[in-house]
Amino acid sequence: MLAKSNFKNTLYINDNLDILLGLNSELVDLIYLDPPFNSKRMYSAPVGSRAAGASFKDMWTWKDVDEYRLDSLAVKCPELTKYISSVAVSHSKSMMAYLTYMAQRIIEMHRVLKNTGTFYLHCNPTAGHYLKIILDFIFDKNNFRNEIVWCYRGGGVPRNDFAKKHDIILRYSKSNKYTFNLDEVRIPYSSDVLDSNPSRYDKSYRSSGVYDGYRPNPSGKHPEDWWPVQPLMPSDKKERTGYPTQKPLVLLKRIIKASSNEGDLVMDPFCGCATTCVGAERLGRKWIGIDIESKTNDILIQRLNLAKGILFDAFISTDKAPVRTDLKEVRPSEPVKTKLYKEQRGLCNACGNQFEARNLEIDHIVPKSKGGGDYYENYQLLCGSCNRIKGDRPMEYLRLKIATREKQKGKIFFGD
Ligand SMILES: C[S@@+](CC[C@H](N)C(=O)[O-])C[C@H]1O[C@@H](n2cnc3c(N)ncnc32)[C@H](O)[C@@H]1O
The missing domain is CATH 1.10.30.50 (DNA Binding (I), subunit A)
Incomplete structure (x- = not known):
């Protein structure tokens, strides 16, 4: 199929706010982001791993906020500003700084998303409830589509609490017209469902010729909003790069398949070791990755090499911010x-x-x-x-x- 977007696959190594501000409006079909969660930690890739040398911080103070651009928030979204200011009281100044930093970027992501586009924000219970309110302000509560719970096992457990074993992925559309390829993401029924009465299932489906909504659909079941997907383990040597917080490709592929078509443009503005770019490349989508960590470039080259088994297709990697071409210059008058x-x-x-x-x-x-x-x-x-x-x-x-x-x-x- 011919690529619908003629945007060249691009990896930007820079602060994503600078990049987003330079991209034209309504450019991208799907945005997935997995930003730092305000966990108050510093993440570094282990020595000896493919990502060795990569690191990022997840601690926030007012210094992280781009003060030159605060006014776009305060002037253009006064109600959102009031809400974010109130978080200094309900939580902390650090959370307020984090949310301001995120809101500045999400406003731009919303602008560059096509009207038919979809947005997935990966977060966890640390800030997920605060971020959802920000998304309701920016995307409109009527465009909230799902709170997807990514659940998994493994790792440590706290002594006096339930084990924290899920992340949250908030899914919004930009309007009520959006891509959702249900048949691309159906999942197989568990064998006990099919085993319960396979002959009836076959007969019912074949005799009516139409899926009646109660019998299992042969293409698989309608996926729920909770996704049991195991995180990458040390044994996943082929996929694991060592990049801290790397997400499994299978998770990203499900998102890309559900909410984009071949040739569409997919963006990940906090792309880390470029899992979204690799998923998009494998599924025939165009992509834009942005990360402030320069190590992303080497890892992406390696991962695309591995994915194809041949030299990777050329893509642009740059630290230069693009310049918008869709803004009309107007002199002060x-x-x-x-x-x-x-x-x-x-x-x-x-x-x-x-x-x-x-x-x-x-x-x-x-x-x-x-x-x-x-x-x-x-x-x-x-x-x-x-x-x-x-x-x-x-x-x-x-x-x-x-x-x-x-x-x-x-x-x-x-x-x-
Ligand atoms: C949680 S990781 C993303 C991991 C990614 N999903 C993966 O599978 O590898 C968050 C990433 O955001 C990047 N980052 C943090 N602040 C940024 C900013 N202002 N602009 C661009 N990237 C940023 C960090 O360098 C880090 O790689």
Whole structure:
């Protein structure tokens, strides 16, 4: 089948926020992500493994948040911002920082997903319930499709608690029109179901010619939202790379088969040892992998080699952020100002005071020196005084200045 997407398979070695910001909207058919879970640990691959040298941290402070881009959250999603701020009270400042970091990225993932696309977020009970609320804000609660429970055995058990043996995969669609290839992911019935009365099952199916919904379907059963799949064991020498938190290929293949078709574009913005890319490649999909860890490149080359038994197909590996080509450049002008003035209801976007239009100035939310461009989404109106204080700095700086100066009640101050 001909590839529907003409995007070249690409591995980006960079912070995924920088990459996502440079990708065009509605580009990707399926996104799977397995980000750090806020486990407060440092992960490193064992010496001697194929992934030796790879590591990533899973500890969060406010320093991990991209302050230049906080404003896209605070201005464009004030309700989500309020919710995230409240987590500092219900949980901790570290969780608030983690959720802010995730929300900034998920907003961009939602933008680059096609309207018919599907999104799978792999998490665990540490932050899963907080992340689901963020997804309800960004994707809309009506687009929540499944909470998939990946259950497994093995490993240690706590003395005074039930053994924690599952992860959660939250599945959302971007709209109510989305791909779900049920027949690709049916699973075989256990032998006791078929053994219970195989002759009746055959007769019923053959005589009516139509599956009546009660007898076993010969192609397998409709999968439930709990998936017993064993994690990789030390004995899985061929598949295991040693990369910490590597997920089994069989898990990813099920997701890719269910929610994409051949030639579709699959993205994993936290791709680790590139399991999603390998799964997509084997199933004839195009792929984009992003990871901040440069070791991913070597592992992917090795894994694709192994997968095909021949030299891997060329793919692009780069640390350069792409540049969006779907944004219309708009110079700051009077019509832009009039539109912004209406949208901001005459308020300065920082201090919140009301001004006449002539006393408000057009400002770049993300300064041009930090990659912000001349396009409408990057403009706001600030009063002269706020604009002077901000200069080329992030909005966060200005907000904190105003917060300490005025301590205005009822306003949202990130990191306060
Ligand atoms: C849990 S691991 C993913 C494992 C992956 N599913 C696999 O099967 O190998 C999370 C990955 O996210 C990467 N990461 C963390 N923050 C990132 C960021 N801001 N941008 C890109 N990658 C990031 C880490 O380097 C790590 O490889």
